[in-house]
Amino acid sequence: MSSSDPIEETVQQSLAIIKRGIDELLVETELAAKLRRSLKENRPLRIKLGLDPTAPDLHLGHTVVLNKMRQLQDLGHQVIFLIGDFTASIGDPSGRNSTRPPLTREQIEQNAQTYFRQASLVLDPERTEIRYNSAWCDKIGLRDMVQLASRYTVARILERDDFTKRLKAGVPISVHEMLYPLLQGYDSVVLEADLELGGTDQKFNLLVGRELQREYGKEPQCVLTMPLLEGLDGVEKMSKSKGNYVGITEPANTMFAKVMSISDAMMWRYFTLLSFRPMSEIDALRAECEAGRNPKEAKVLLARELVERFHGAGSSDAAVEDFELRARGGVPDEIEEVTLSGAPLGIVAVLRDSGLVPSASEAGRMLAQNGVRVDGSVVTDRGLTLPAGTYVVQVGKRKFRRVTVA
Numbered sequence: 001m002s003s004s005d006p007i008e009e010t011v012q013q014s015l016a017i018i019k020r021g022i023d024e025l026l027v028e029t030e031l032a033a034k035l036r037r038s039l040k041e042n043r044p045l046r047i048k049l050g051l052d053p054t055a056p057d058l059h060l061g062h063t064v065v066l067n068k069m070r071q072l073q074d075l076g077h078q079v080i081f082l083i084g085d086f087t088a089s090i091g092d093p094s095g096r097n098s099t100r101p102p103l104t105r106e107q108i109e110q111n112a113q114t115y116f117r118q119a120s121l122v123l124d125p126e127r128t129e130i131r132y133n134s135a136w137c138d139k140i141g142l143r144d145m146v147q148l149a150s151r152y153t154v155a156r157i158l159e160r161d162d163f164t165k166r167l168k169a170g171v172p173i174s175v176h177e178m179l180y181p182l183l184q185g186y187d188s189v190v191l192e193a194d195l196e197l198g199g200t201d202q203k204f205n206l207l208v209g210r211e212l213q214r215e216y217g218k219e220p221q222c223v224l225t226m227p228l229l230e231g232l233d234g235v236e237k238m239s240k241s242k243g244n245y246v247g248i249t250e251p252a253n254t255m256f257a258k259v260m261s262i263s264d265a266m267m268w269r270y271f272t273l274l275s276f277r278p279m280s281e282i283d284a285l286r287a288e289c290e291a292g293r294n295p296k297e298a299k300v301l302l303a304r305e306l307v308e309r310f311h312g313a314g315s316s317d318a319a320v321e322d323f324e325l326r327a328r329g330g331v332p333d334e335i336e337e338v339t340l341s342g343a344p345l346g347i348v349a350v351l352r353d354s355g356l357v358p359s360a361s362e363a364g365r366m367l368a369q370n371g372v373r374v375d376g377s378v379v380t381d382r383g384l385t386l387p388a389g390t391y392v393v394q395v396g397k398r399k400f401r402r403v404t405v406a
Contacts, residue, residue, distance in 0.1 A: 007039050008036075010035075011035045011039070014075050017071055017075065018068075018071070018072065020279060021064075021226070021272045022068070022224055022225065023200050023225045023226060023227045024200075024203070024223075024224070025222065025223070025224050026210075026222060026224075027222060030222050034194050034195070044076055044077045045072075045077040045078065045194040045195060046077075046191065046193050046194045047072050047077050047078065047079050047080065047193070047194065048080045048082060048188060048191055048193035048196045048197070048221070049069050049198070050084050050087075050133070050184060050196075050198070051081075051082070051083065051084060051115060051119075052084040052087055052088035053083060053084070053088055053108055053111035054111065057118065057240070057247055057249060058119065058247070059238055059246055060229065060245070060248065060274060060306070061228065061229040061231070061238030061239070061245065064199075064226050064228075064273045064274065065197050066122040067122060067273070067276070069081075069123055069197060070122050070124070072195075073123065073124050073127050079123060079128050079129065080128075080129045080131055080191055080193070081119060081123065081129065081131070082132075083112050083115055083130070083131070083132050084187075085109070085112055085132045085134045086132075086133045086138060086183070087137070087180060087183050087187075088111075089105070090176055112132075116128075121248060121309065121310050122309070131191065133183070136186075136187075137183060137186075148182055148183075148186060151182075151215040151216075152215075160181075161204075163178075181205045181208040182212070184205045184208065184209060185205065185211070185212040186212060187209070188210070188212065188213055189212050189213055189218060193209070193213075193221045194222065195223075195224060196209055196210075196222075196224070197224045197225075198223075198224075199225065199227075199228050200225045200228055203223070206221075206223040207223060209221055210222075226273075229269075229270075229273055229274075231244025232245070232246070232261055234262065234266045246258045246259060249310070252307045252310075252315045252318065253322040254398070255303075255307050255310065255311075255319070256304075256307050256316060256319035257319075257322075257323050257326070257397070259302060259303035260299055260300070260303050260323060264289075264295040264299070267295065267298065267299050267302060268282070268286055271302055274302075275305055275306075276309075277305070285298050285301070286298075300320065304316035304319075326397050326398060327397065331392055331394075332400060335392065335401060336355075336401055336402070337401070337402045337403075337404070338354045338355070338401050338402070338403050339403075339406060340353050340403060340406070341406050342406075343386070343387055343389075344385040344387045344388070344405070345385060346384070347374070347379060347382065347386065348363045348367075348382055350391075351393070351395065355401070356399050363382075367379060367380050371395055372393070372394070372395055374386070374391050374392070375392055376394075386403075387405065388405055389405055390402060390404045390405075391403050391405070
């Protein structure tokens with residue numbers, strides 16, 4: 001096909017956008033064929049993303065795949081945001097070394113209520129199809145389940161790395177966990193997905209969907225996996241449980257300061273996976289930094305973009321001012337106020353009970369590292385006690401409390 005063919009040019013342009021920042025695309029030639037047909041028939045591709053509502057809030061790590069969905073929306077394709085309210089009751093075994101405790105129906109419903117609202121900060125809700133897999137999974141009878149299970153082998157299921165490791169380690173694998181990838185794959189059959197997205201830890205499940213579509217006589221979906229974004233520590237994947245996350249509903253000042261805390265090297269990965277700037281612009285910015293421009297200036301651009309995406313235009317101005325004030329050792333205008341009884345109180349108890357640190361051991365660590373200030377003065381003595389009164393207590397650069405000891 002001639003490179004001057006307008007359809008082929010559009011296909012190649014679309015593929016360049018789709019492949020930005022991805023880990024893997026299976027199979028690119030098939031997706032190119034789907035894109036060509038989509039253009040010729042004026043029929044948008046059906047793009048599936050499934051998320052189990054296992055937690056009530058999303059962080060920037062979740063938005064890596066949501067960003068890709070938004071790019072596909074902007075290319076004119078139909079995005080299907082699938083809330084796995086049924087599969088969440090099983091628990092996805094991906095990456096687990098033990099059985100995941102299933103969620104209660106109440107937990108699932110509570111989490112699902114916030115999922116789409118938060119995802120809509122990235123996706124265009126007017127162009128997003130919302131589906132719940134309980135709509136068809138609740139209707140599957142025992143006969144249907146047996147027929148579904150007959151379409152995939154135990155040997156293939158056990159090829160999963162997490163299952164293999166658990167078998168070798170003698171860690172139990174429940175039968176219901178083996179059903180999870182089948183049910184996720186069946187979702188693709190029902191939805192007639194052309195392309196399914198997920199993190200790299202979802203590759204096996206996505207490929208099961210591809211195989212089951214073949215088994216049911218449908219055209220197999222293509223599979224696109226996105227990298228798992230490292231958290232603020234630059235090592236572990238972003239996780240709320242690890243405390244290295246940036247929540248998309250966190251206050252603008254907090255979000256800005258957290259993004260500014262990532263390393264200069266990690267900043268470019270965040271740009272690629274989270275920014276909506278063209279890669280040509282990001283590459284030029286990186287070249288400028290390598291030529292001597294202060295990388296902090298680039299990081300400010302990234303932090304501003306993310307804050308304004310989730311908090312609205314102009315919201316980053318106040319966040320920048322707050323960040324610079326704290327960097328100079330200043331005290332923000334608005335500080336959470338806490339009253340603690342039992343004066344006089346030891347500094348460790350003040351730090352822990354005011355919520356500035358999660359534990360007494362962490363309080364001791366911050367004191368030893370000169371990370372604690374009371375009314376602007378550095379405190380290192382674990383034995384310090386505060387008599388009745390009101391104090392501005394600071395931990396690190398970002399955490400403040402106005403503590404009244406009574």
